[in-house]
Amino acid sequence: MPDTGIGASVKRKEDFRFLTGQGRYTDDIDRPGQLFAYFVRSPHAYAKIKKVDTAEAAKAPGVRAVFTGADMAADSVGSLPCGWVVTDRHGEAHKAPPHFPLARDKVRYVGDHVAVVIAETYAQAKEAGERVEVDYEELQAIANPVKALDKGAPQVHDEAPGNLCYDWVLGDEAEVNAAFAKAAHVTKVDLVNNRLIPNAMEPRAAIGEYDGGTDSYTLYSTSQNPHLLKLILCAFVLGISENKLRVIAPDVGGGFGSKIFCYAEETVCTWAAKKVRAPVKWTAERSESFSSDAHGRDHVTHAELAMDENGKFLGMKVETIANLGAYLSSFATSVPTYLYATLLAGQYTTPVIFANVKSVFTNTAPVDAYRGAGRPEATYVVERLVEVAAREMKLDPAEIRRRNFIQPDQFPYQTPVALQYDIGNYGASMDKALEMIDYAGFPARKKASEAKGKLRGIGFSAYIEACGIAPSAVVGSLGAGVGLWESAQVRFNATGTVSIFTGSHSHGQGHETTFSQLVAETLGIPIENVEIVHGDTGSIPMGMGTYGSRSLAVGGSAIAKACDKIIEKSKKIAAHLMEASVEDVEFEGGKFRVAGTDKEKSIAEIAFTAYVPHNYPPDLEPGLDETAFYDPLNFTYPAGVHIAEVEIDPSTGVTEIVDWVAVDDFGKVINPMVVEGQVHGGIAQGVGQALLENAVYDMDSGQLLTGSYMDYCMPRADDLPSFRVGMTQTACTHNPLGVKGCGEAGAIAAPAATINAITDALGILSMDMPATAEKVWRLANQHAQAAE
Amino acid sequence: MPRVSMTVNGRAVTGDVEGRTLLVQFLRENLHLTGTHVGCDTSQCGACVVHVNGESVKSCTMLALQADGTEVATIEGLAQNGSLHPVQEAFREHHGLQCGFCTPGMVMSAVDLLKKNPNPDEGEIREWLEGNICRCTGYHNIVKAIQSAAANMKG
Numbered sequence: 005m006p007d008t009g010i011g012a013s014v015k016r017k018e019d020f021r022f023l024t025g026q027g028r029y030t031d032d033i034d035r036p037g038q039l040f041a042y043f044v045r046s047p048h049a050y051a052k053i054k055k056v057d058t059a060e061a062a063k064a065p066g067v068r069a070v071f072t073g074a075d076m077a078a079d080s081v082g083s084l085p086c087g088w089v090v091t092d093r094h095g096e097a098h099k100a101p102p103h104f105p106l107a108r109d110k111v112r113y114v115g116d117h118v119a120v121v122i123a124e125t126y127a128q129a130k131e132a133g134e135r136v137e138v139d140y141e142e143l144q145a146i147a148n149p150v151k152a153l154d155k156g157a158p159q160v161h162d163e164a165p166g167n168l169c170y171d172w173v174l175g176d177e178a179e180v181n182a183a184f185a186k187a188a189h190v191t192k193v194d195l196v197n198n199r200l201i202p203n204a205m206e207p208r209a210a211i212g213e214y215d216g217g218t219d220s221y222t223l224y225s226t227s228q229n230p231h232l233l234k235l236i237l238c239a240f241v242l243g244i245s246e247n248k249l250r251v252i253a254p255d256v257g258g259g260f261g262s263k264i265f266c267y268a269e270e271t272v273c274t275w276a277a278k279k280v281r282a283p284v285k286w287t288a289e290r291s292e293s294f295s296s297d298a299h300g301r302d303h304v305t306h307a308e309l310a311m312d313e314n315g316k317f318l319g320m321k322v323e324t325i326a327n328l329g330a331y332l333s334s335f336a337t338s339v340p341t342y343l344y345a346t347l348l349a350g351q352y353t354t355p356v357i358f359a360n361v362k363s364v365f366t367n368t369a370p371v372d373a374y375r376g377a378g379r380p381e382a383t384y385v386v387e388r389l390v391e392v393a394a395r396e397m398k399l400d401p402a403e404i405r406r407r408n409f410i411q412p413d414q415f416p417y418q419t420p421v422a423l424q425y426d427i428g429n430y431g432a433s434m435d436k437a438l439e440m441i442d443y444a445g446f447p448a449r450k451k452a453s454e455a456k457g458k459l460r461g462i463g464f465s466a467y468i469e470a471c472g473i474a475p476s477a478v479v480g481s482l483g484a485g486v487g488l489w490e491s492a493q494v495r496f497n498a499t500g501t502v503s504i505f506t507g508s509h510s511h512g513q514g515h516e517t518t519f520s521q522l523v524a525e526t527l528g529i530p531i532e533n534v535e536i537v538h539g540d541t542g543s544i545p546m547g548m549g550t551y552g553s554r555s556l557a558v559g560g561s562a563i564a565k566a567c568d569k570i571i572e573k574s575k576k577i578a579a580h581l582m583e584a585s586v587e588d589v590e591f592e593g594g595k596f597r598v599a600g601t602d603k604e605k606s607i608a609e610i611a612f613t614a615y616v617p618h619n620y621p622p623d624l625e626p627g628l629d630e631t632a633f634y635d636p637l638n639f640t641y642p643a644g645v646h647i648a649e650v651e652i653d654p655s656t657g658v659t660e661i662v663d664w665v666a667v668d669d670f671g672k673v674i675n676p677m678v679v680e681g682q683v684h685g686g687i688a689q690g691v692g693q694a695l696l697e698n699a700v701y702d703m704d705s706g707q708l709l710t711g712s713y714m715d716y717c718m719p720r721a722d723d724l725p726s727f728r729v730g731m732t733q734t735a736c737t738h739n740p741l742g743v744k745g746c747g748e749a750g751a752i753a754a755p756a757a758t759i760n761a762i763t764d765a766l767g768i769l770s771m772d773m774p775a776t777a778e779k780v781w782r783l784a785n786q787h788a789q790a791a792e
Numbered sequence: 793m794p795r796v797s798m799t800v801n802g803r804a805v806t807g808d809v810e811g812r813t814l815l816v817q818f819l820r821e822n823l824h825l826t827g828t829h830v831g832c833d834t835s836q837c838g839a840c841v842v843h844v845n846g847e848s849v850k851s852c853t854m855l856a857l858q859a860d861g862t863e864v865a866t867i868e869g870l871a872q873n874g875s876l877h878p879v880q881e882a883f884r885e886h887h888g889l890q891c892g893f894c895t896p897g898m899v900m901s902a903v904d905l906l907k908k909n910p911n912p913d914e915g916e917i918r919e920w921l922e923g924n925i926c927r928c929t930g931y932h933n934i935v936k937a938i939q940s941a942a943a944n945m946k947g
Binding site for chain 1: 825831836866868870887890899918930942
């Protein structure tokens with residue numbers, strides 16, 4: 005194995021600065037003369053704004069300005085758009101009520117933005133914020149997504165009657181009904197996919213800056229996709245010419261989806277910078293993150309699976325109500341539709357599937373993509389259904405899955421829910437996972453646990469996901485407002501070092517290392533000579549950013565393509581220098597050679613020649629600097645099997661995860677260490693959802709009850725085990741690297757594996773997440789209680 | 793405004809602060825030592841852990857004035873003469889960090905753990921880290937890194 009090339013666990017280049025306190029996150033940046041913004045937020049879930057009196061606040065010490073929705077309206081600031089149009093079952097576009105950065109007539113969730121106070125210090129701004137007098141007329145809120153659809157429920161938006169954003173279907177209902185009519189057995193489940201708060205450890209932050217001399221803006225922001233943020237702000241919200249806004253997303257401390265979106269705060273900071281003629285900085289307090297970062301999940305689902313007498317799946321029906329919160333976040337509409345229902349085939353040959361999704365508005369924070377985005381919800385539905393089916397049919401859970409797996413010779417496989425899987429070997433992952441967990445030994449382990457008074461259970465999750473998003477034409481036909489290609493620029497410097505400019509953005513994924521490995525190996529240069537530049541629209545080509553596990557599959561493919569262009573041009577220069585024809589020049593290990601001779605030139609020599617072209621092909625441009633754009637041909641389909649083993653203490657209800665095996669097929673792997681780290685983190689978030697995390701709103705008042713780390717249970721080190729990670733490999737067939745995407749897999753697989761294990765231990769069919777100790781204790785003791 | 797003096801990473805510093813100024817604010821805003829991070833407002837996350845007189849402390853739970861006359865060590869002072877502390881080195885070696893935001897607090901906390909308990913087992917490490925939240929790593933590699941650092945520091 006090479007030391008620094010593809011396949012090596014190279015230690016990360018970015019770690020030195022993070023380990024020595026030299027990372028540079030948005031809040032670490034101070035701009036000369038900067039002021040601080042404090043947002044006055046709604047304490048009510050739903051209220052009319054009768055009057056906002058800012059006079060007292062404006063007079064407070066240090067205050068430079070106070071703005072409200074009326075000020076932004078006067079400047080014709082637009083609504084924060086949702087960039088994906090979902091067409092409902094009647095052919096109509098989803099309901100898109102306006103979402104103004106500062107509320108204009110009503111506030112619609114606790115934390116909604118009412119005014120901004122800008123002062124010389126943050127403390128001054130915050131104190132003055134207390135003096136902004138808002139006269140609210142409270143309205144009855146609706147927080148429950150199911151009740152939001154009831155007749156007579158409070159209406160969140162006039163533009164969305166019945167609180168319905170869309171009623172959407174996928175699949176042929178008649179065919180599915182016909183399949184159910186023939187079934188020997190139908191398994192039914194009712195599931196709640198609990199609402200989560202993403203909680204990247206770095207709170208969101210923004211610094212807006214305006215340069216009057218050039219009439220241009222700079223925005224520092226905690227963004228996963230600075231170009232996309234720039235595009236939205238310029239084209240839809242602020243009306244700034246796109247060449248007059250530079251967005252810089254420096255080191256970003258985790259995102260998990262929550263930093264994809266265009267939020268009110270960065271919009272206001274950018275706009276206000278011109279109003280006050282000074283940089284305007286805002287950093288979220290954690291309580292603001294809880295109340296106003298886009299949340300994740302929040303589905304209520306009824307699902308049915310029809311089977312023949314052998315447990316072969318004949319058809320599936322899924323009905324989901326998805327809570328989108330009070331306003332549509334940037335990509336909210338796509339998550340419970342195209343990122344969810346399209347994955348309901350899972351790893352199985354279920355021939356017909358019908359899904360109906362009703363997405364609703366409620367008086368809660370907006371909901372959008374969070375690690376996995378729709379795919380964890382789909383996997384939870386499929387893998388809970390399959391598990392319950394196995395128990396009802398008295399089939400081994402591994403066996404029922406095997407009987408229904410798509411087989412290796414069936415690829416490419418067209419599912420009944422739009423996607424075409426390119427490649428996979430699901431049985432291989434199952435075999436390996438069973439071996440790693442020692443499935444045969446489970447009954448003995450269960451017995452040993454029983455002897456200690458503990459309940460032991462085992463749970464499977466055979467997940468699949470569609471990532472590496474996405475072919476632009478495909479997503480365009482489904483309603484996406486953007487293309488989902490990626491860009492890369494490979495710039496050789498005259499002295500032989502290389503600068504890579506990528507549209508992908510790293511906020512923990514380790515691109516500086518992985519992309520460097522890719523470039524070092526492709527161009528045959530030392531990894532130390534490669535520098536990865538990302539996150540600044542002022543220096544990188546237009547790019548789409550990082551989400552949907554796309555950075556390597558799409559961004560890495562763009563880098564590979566740009567490297568190919570570099571090699572192609574270099575061959576012409578090498579041929580000229582070595583007086584050979586281009587066709588005779590071969591490239592390997594950083595050297596250009598003339599076939600059959602001992603003539604050679606290093607790529608560094610070629611780069612020097614390209615910039616000092618004294619002896620140079622007459623018809624060739626100087627320079628060695630190539631840009632490539634890569635638009636994927638399909639999604640990639642990572643898949644695998646996770647098996648959780650749990651032990652429950654029935655006297656306390658505490659669930660301990662005693663073993664966790666993850667076997668994933670991510671295609672080719674550049675840096676196994678980084679990939680395993682992504683798997684660990686994903687599992688932790690999935691286990692967090694299954695055991696601990698739950699965003700709770702008071703259903704009557706719409707108050708967020710879990711608004712801090714005191715109330716929202718984050719997974720801590722002592723809640724989790726060490727994980728055992730294995731891999732299988734089928735190379736992706738349609739990108740040049742054969743890679744798939746690993747960032748979300750753990751979060752997608754883990755909830756179903758955990759709940760399947762706990763319900764197995766308890767000897768029940770179902771329970772809702774999170775499986776807190778109290779809930780588990782009640783279930784473990786319900787028979788005893790009933791007997792009393 | 794009251795004046796506060798302390799030694800930070802071996803250097804005597806002094807500054808004017810408000811009574812309510814937290815130690816973490818003094819470090820970040822007055823001294824521009826931005827390696828110490830603020831991840832929450834309830835003293836739960838541990839991103840702000842520093843050492844005060846050799847003990848790990850969440851610097852958001854302490855007023856700057858309370859630290860008057862103390863010796864404070866932050867992540868910026870941990871590497872000596874350009875070489876990483878064994879705990880920093882182990883985090884790098886074992887991929888104990890991803891986004892890096894919780895890392896300074898994690899490292900400072902781990903250094904204090906190994907001072908108090910040079911041979912922690914996995915359970916002891918996990919229990920010690922209860923006050924440091926990481927959202928990226930699932931803690932797996934952090935635990936491995938601390939075990940490895942413990943072994944290396946003995947060697």
